[in-house]
Amino acid sequence: MGKNCVNDYTLRYAAQVRGPYSEQMSRSVTLLDVAEAAGVSIATASRALTGKDRVSRNTVERVRAVASELGYRVDPIARALREGSTRIIGMIVPVIGNPFFAQLVDAVEEQVHAAGFELLLADSHGYVTEEARRLQVFGERKVDGVAIVPSDRIASLPALRALPAGLAVVQLDRSAENAAADFVGVDNEAGFRLLFDHLVDQGVRSVVFAGSDDITSNGAERWDAFQREVQRTGLESGEPYRGEFSIHSGSEAAAALVARRALPDAIVAGSDLIALGLIAGLREHGVRVPEDVLVTGFDGIELGQIYSPSITTVVQPVDGIARDAITYLVGRIQGTESAIRNSRIAPTLRPGRSTQR
């Protein structure tokens, strides 16, 4: 029943509404309408509504009353043309399909709206060329600020530099070297310290890194952090696998590792997605986790918890990262002059079955 019903009604309704053309296209209320209705000039009406200038108490109240009476809402476009500011923040992520970025976008969106801005989202698909193109569009569209997860530690820089001077920018999660912009991300070193302490507790003697290449800052930093922890803990370490932050890379790492004679006690993956692909890949080759080898992840995506085995991982404080980043960004938009911040937020460890002997 449901379906037929919908269609009938839908069609009928459509016929009824459309008609000759826009009989009912009620042109929206403009500031002039409000001014006239309130018996003041358009200038006074503007001042009364924005509150940025001296207007008598009485007038303000009257204008405001009339405005809400008429259902007036400023035209953001006219305002943008006049002010040169859109109250839009543009965001660029490498891959929205990566659950970690989806989580990050979600958190950022909330902060952006809370701050009274809209979010214009774009996906670079990991290509600096696309990233550059999107950044340029942001500049042309006169967004007030840009929140970016740079896809390339080095190559993301030129496009960032080409942004209109004075445009507020904040980097999240990953950074481009020498970008003169604030950055907020996880403390990778702290994360790996947690991970290694945990592995040592589990009696692990040898580890192998399966992470991303050096193209992204996190790829590079996590590999550095891994090496530093190997030093600190004195664990044995084998040839690393370096790919991308993806499930696919995890599977490839699995194939590569299995092809070697011996497995280490534990494999430290550069992200949860890699860990997931890794475990699935190992399983295909008959290697069981955690029975035959332990595996750790990084990021703390929800799916890691319900995977079998659940992934031991470093949980990124996504909300905190988003909050700080947007706070910084809005600060810059409002012109608060200050030194460039490089902010590292401490993560936490979430132990799972994947490292449980």
Place this chain on the structure above:
Amino acid sequence: MGKNCVNDYTLRYAAQVRGPYSEQMSRSVTLLDVAEAAGVSIATASRALTGKDRVSRNTVERVRAVASELGYRVDPIARALREGSTRIIGMIVPVIGNPFFAQLVDAVEEQVHAAGFELLLADSHGYVTEEARRLQVFGERKVDGVAIVPSDRIASLPALRALPAGLAVVQLDRSAENAAADFVGVDNEAGFRLLFDHLVDQGVRSVVFAGSDDITSNGAERWDAFQREVQRTGLESGEPYRGEFSIHSGSEAAAALVARRALPDAIVAGSDLIALGLIAGLREHGVRVPEDVLVTGFDGIELGQIYSPSITTVVQPVDGIARDAITYLVGRIQGTESAIRNSRIAPTLRPGRSTQR
């Protein structure tokens, strides 16, 4: 040469115009700059660039040359104010964190950009109030079109109706009843037919539905489709579990099912996320999939493939849905008058280990 030329000119011009203020804030090239440099009026310059009106071949070439020389790009805001059109498409999804929607957004974004629009993305978090608020903002911001995954079959309607008359709208994946707008989604009935045929092939005799409630169109339709297939195939069916499209609901379904005396041969989940939560939940209760019970999903998210066991699922043709939806939407934006379309795209089955006896 070109580039230096531009910058020199720009800077000189800026300095000259601005005065004491922003010494380095290179004001961008305006249409007037182009007109003057090309020795024509601003109107002619506009015509030459937009190509919407008769201009001599010569002039067109000269203006275009000068424009690209100077690096001119139209100001989208000024144009929007004048034309009343922003070349932006607004999109609303219930939860960007749901991998299926992330996939959908990705596909839509590609189509939107290919059509020469920008994408303004918003997340309703499943609340109609938020959805309504976002829709209103879209209207105010004068987006040219709206692509929406309505979060409520019924309650999403008012906000949709409140949109400025004539604003182009397309619904994806889910629909609101009686919304006078195009819709593109998967053919749920066809999907369940594939599923049931497969289950029957596996020798299944009894099934239970673990899906979403009737709040979303897909929740309602899939439950209907399930019942219809039960009729058609003559399988036995038990009391369904109805929740949300989430991992969490899957776990709850598992708890509910385990609490009953007997398990069916197969559990048909309303989505992959539910299936994932379900399998994880069953495992916690010592129930193995597929050994003790078979499980199917719906959507075809990547993670279903690497899960253990891999999920047998109905793969939605996400790219096709996005392509059709944006084609419809752009058609409406360009004023192609036509009847309202209700388009169902046929899915395919991807068998996995979760139904392999």
Place this chain on the structure above:
DNA sequence: CTGAAAGCGCTAACAT
């Protein structure tokens, strides 16, 4: 405290 008027950059009448 308020009003008149300029003008953001562009497109589209309306002239020529």
Place this chain on the structure above:
DNA sequence: ATGTTAGCGCTTTCAG
């Protein structure tokens, strides 16, 4: 084919 000009809706000098 091209130029002149009005005006989209708003904020902000500049006067009073």
